[in-house]
Amino acid sequence: xxxxxxxxxxxxxxxxxxxxLLMMVRFNSGDVLAMDMLxxxxxxxxxxxxxxxxxxxxxxxxxxxRWLNWLVQRxxxxxxxxFAYAVLHLIFYLIxxxxxxxxxxxxxxxxxxxxxxxxxxxxxIAMTSNDAWQRRLKAGWKRLQRLVYPAAILVLVHWxxxxxxxxxxxxxxxxxxxxxxxxxxxxxxxxxxxx
Amino acid sequence: MRMISTLALAAASxxxxxxxxxxxTGVIKCKAGPVSGWKTQDELTKKLTKEGWTVRxxxxxxxxxxxxxxxxxxxxxxxxxHPVTLEKLYVGRRGEVLFRKQGY
Numbered sequence: 001x002x003x004x005x006x007x008x009x010x011x012x013x014x015x016x017x018x019x020x021l022l023m024m025v026r027f028n029s030g031d032v033l034a035m036d037m038l039x040x041x042x043x044x045x046x047x048x049x050x051x052x053x054x055x056x057x058x059x060x061x062x063x064x065x066r067w068l069n070w071l072v073q074r075x076x077x078x079x080x081x082x083f084a085y086a087v088l089h090l091i092f093y094l095i096x097x098x099x100x101x102x103x104x105x106x107x108x109x110x111x112x113x114x115x116x117x118x119x120x121x122x123x124x125i126a127m128t129s130n131d132a133w134q135r136r137l138k139a140g141w142k143r144l145q146r147l148v149y150p151a152a153i154l155v156l157v158h159w160x161x162x163x164x165x166x167x168x169x170x171x172x173x174x175x176x177x178x179x180x181x182x183x184x185x186x187x188x189x190x191x192x193x194x195x
Numbered sequence: 196m197r198m199i200s201t202l203a204l205a206a207a208s209x210x211x212x213x214x215x216x217x218x219x220t221g222v223i224k225c226k227a228g229p230v231s232g233w234k235t236q237d238e239l240t241k242k243l244t245k246e247g248w249t250v251r252x253x254x255x256x257x258x259x260x261x262x263x264x265x266x267x268x269x270x271x272x273x274x275x276x277h278p279v280t281l282e283k284l285y286v287g288r289r290g291e292v293l294f295r296k297q298g299y
Binding site: 162 | 291
C-alpha cells in the first residue's frame, strides 16, 4: 500500500518541492535576505536539470535498470521542477536588486547575461513539457527539448562567473559532461539502445 | 563495461558530494591582525549609513569586512573595508570594478 502511494507521480512532485518549501519557510522567518536565497534556488535548479539530463546517458551505459526506468518516467517532473527553481531564483534576484537601473548596470557581466540567456532557453522547454505540446510538435518536440544542452552550458558559465570559482560548478557539471560524452563517443556496440 | 559503470558511479557520488554549499571567494585580502583589534561591523554600518550608504548585509571575508549594499551614488555594489581602519578598499558590482585602493 505504502509502495503504491510512494510510486504516485504526485508524491514525486511533492518530494521535489520540499527544498523549495524549506527555503520559503526560512525566508518568511525573516532570518535571511533575498540575496541569500539566490544560491540555494540556483543550485537546486542546476541539480535537477543535471539529474534530468543524465538519465538517457545512464540508460545507454548501464542498460535497462528498474530504478533508472522509475526515474525516466519522472523525468518531466525533474525538468519542470528545475525550471520552477530557476523561476524562484529569478524572482529572488529581482527582489534583491530592487530596481531596473541596477539590473541593467550589471546585465552584460558574463555571469549575469548567461543566466538570463539560460532562462530564455528554459522557457520554451518548460512550456512544452506537457502531453499536449508533445503531440502537437511531433518530432520537433525532441529537437526543442534538446535546447537544454546549450542552456546547460550557459548555466555552467553563469555559475562559474557569479562565484569567481570553478570548484562547485565543475563538481556538478563534470559528471554530466562525462556521461554525455560517453554516450556520444563510446562505440555503439557496447552501449545499450538509448531512449 | 565495468569501467563505464565505475565512471557512472563516480559521477553519481560526485553529485552527492557537491551538496556542500559554495561560497564566493574573496577578491580582497586584509592582513589586519587579531580580531581583538578590529572595529565592529556595527561601527562600520553606522559610519557607512551616515555617509549615505544603504547596508544590506555585512560579513567577514578574506580578513576584511565585506558589505553588500548601495553607495551614496545609488549603485548596488559589493564593497570591502579594512576591519581596523574601516577604510574603503574595494567597490564593485558584478563584472565591473568601480574602485580599488592601490596595493589591494
